[in-house]
Amino acid sequence: IAGITQAPTSQILAAGRRMTLRCTQDMRHNAMYWYRQDLGLGLRLIHYSNTAGTTGKGEVPDGYSVSRANTDDFPLTLASAVPSQTSVYFCASSDPGRLGYTFGSGTRLTVV
Amino acid sequence: AQSVTQLGSHVSVSEGALVLLRCNYSSSVPPYLFWYVQYPNQGLQLLLKYTSAATLVKGINGFEAEFKKSETSFHLTKPSAHMSDAAEYFCAVSRNAGNMLTFGGGTRLMVKP
Numbered sequence: 001i002a003g004i005t006q007a008p009t010s011q012i013l014a015a016g017r018r019m020t021l022r023c024t025q026d027m028r029h030n031a032m033y034w035y036r037q038d039l040g041l042g043l044r045l046i047h048y049s050n051t052a053g054t055t056g057k058g059e060v061p062d063g064y065s066v067s068r069a070n071t072d073d074f075p076l077t078l079a080s081a082v083p084s085q086t087s088v089y090f091c092a093s094s095d096p097g098r099l100g101y102t103f104g105s106g107t108r109l110t111v112v
Numbered sequence: 113a114q115s116v117t118q119l120g121s122h123v124s125v126s127e128g129a130l131v132l133l134r135c136n137y138s139s140s141v142p143p144y145l146f147w148y149v150q151y152p153n154q155g156l157q158l159l160l161k162y163t164s165a166a167t168l169v170k171g172i173n174g175f176e177a178e179f180k181k182s183e184t185s186f187h188l189t190k191p192s193a194h195m196s197d198a199a200e201y202f203c204a205v206s207r208n209a210g211n212m213l214t215f216g217g218g219t220r221l222m223v224k225p
Contacts, residue, residue, distance in 0.1 A: 004155075033212070040121060042202060042215040043156075090155060100146055101213060103155035 002027050004104035006091050012110045013081050021076040021107050023091035031094045032074040033058075033101065034066060036087040043090065049074055081111045114139040114205050116216035124222040131175075131190040133219045135203030138184060144206040145186040146213065147177055151199045159201075162186060173197070198223045 007022045025032065030051045035043040035058075045058030049068040063085060065077045074093075078085055088108050092101040119134040137143055144163055148156040160171025167179045177188045186203060200220045204213040 031212075035215075040217055042116075042118075042217040044215075045212070048212060092156075100158045100161055101156070103148075103157070105155045106153075 004091055004093060004102055006089075006104035006107050008107060009105070010108040010110075012112060013078075015082055015111055016080050019078045019081055019109070021078075021089055021091075021109070023074045023076070023104060024072050025074075025091075025093045025102070026072065027093060027095070027102065028071060029093035029095045029102070030071070032068065033092045033094075034064070034074070034076045035090045035092065036060065036085075037090060037106070038087050046076065046089075081109075083111045085109065086111045114143065114207050114214050116203050116205050116214055118201075118203050118216035118219050120219055121217065122220045122222065124224060125193045126224045127195055128192050131188070131193045131197065131221065133188040133201050133203075133221065135177075135186045135188065135216060136184050137186060137203070137205045139205055139207060141207055145177075145179060146204040146206070147171065147175070147186075147188050148202045148204060148215075149173075149199050150202065150218075156202060159188070193221075193223045195223050195225065197221060 004025045033048045034046040037043050044060045047066040049055045052071045088106045090106045091104040115138050117136045146161045147159040150156045160169045162179045170176045175190045202218050203216040
């Protein structure tokens with residue numbers, strides 16, 4: 001089934017630890033995005049990639065990094081997790097020919 | 113810069129009643145506008161989108177939204193609420209076909225029996 005796969009589904013992480021959230025799509029979409037969802041704040045863009053080999057910073061990039069080695073994969077890394085990074089993280093992709101995103105099911109991350 | 117404001121973080125309606133979820137946007141250029149729905153523990157699904165064609169846009173599950181440029185609004189409506197409509201709804205704006213979306217804070221719709 002075409003779509004976006006995120007892993008893990010949920011994770012409890014000790015503060016200071018490094019963590020990579022995985023995102024893989026099989027739709028050959030050029031653009032991919034990472035958002036975090038927090039109560040009352042909606043979804044805020046962390047990082048994006050318009051095409052393989054390029055990345056850009058979104059609204060809340062601090063403490064996060066991304067890479068885009070190929071079209072399908074767009075991992076998000078927390079180098080040293082802090083409790084304020086407790087959130088639900090969504091990966092999304094888009095095709096310039098069709099407005100709007102396809103979303104993954106999210107990763108619920110708790111930093112303690 | 114563009115932004116989206118959703119009035120009312122929680123809306124409660126009775127089953128069978130009209131659903132009205134409000135969205136106002138600011139954009140320096142004619143926008144593309146979207147409504148997404150999120151059911152518990154799931155990702156977001158596209159309900160409908162406005163792309164500068166007809167100002168009244170029909171989406172899935174009986175929802176529709178009307179683009180009103182003079183009011184900078186894109187409110188979401190449904191004539192008769194169902195219990196299955198209970199979810200969180202997000203309005204979003206994109207400045208261009210490059211697709212980067214800015215989301216509102218979301219409105220949680222509760223439907224009472």
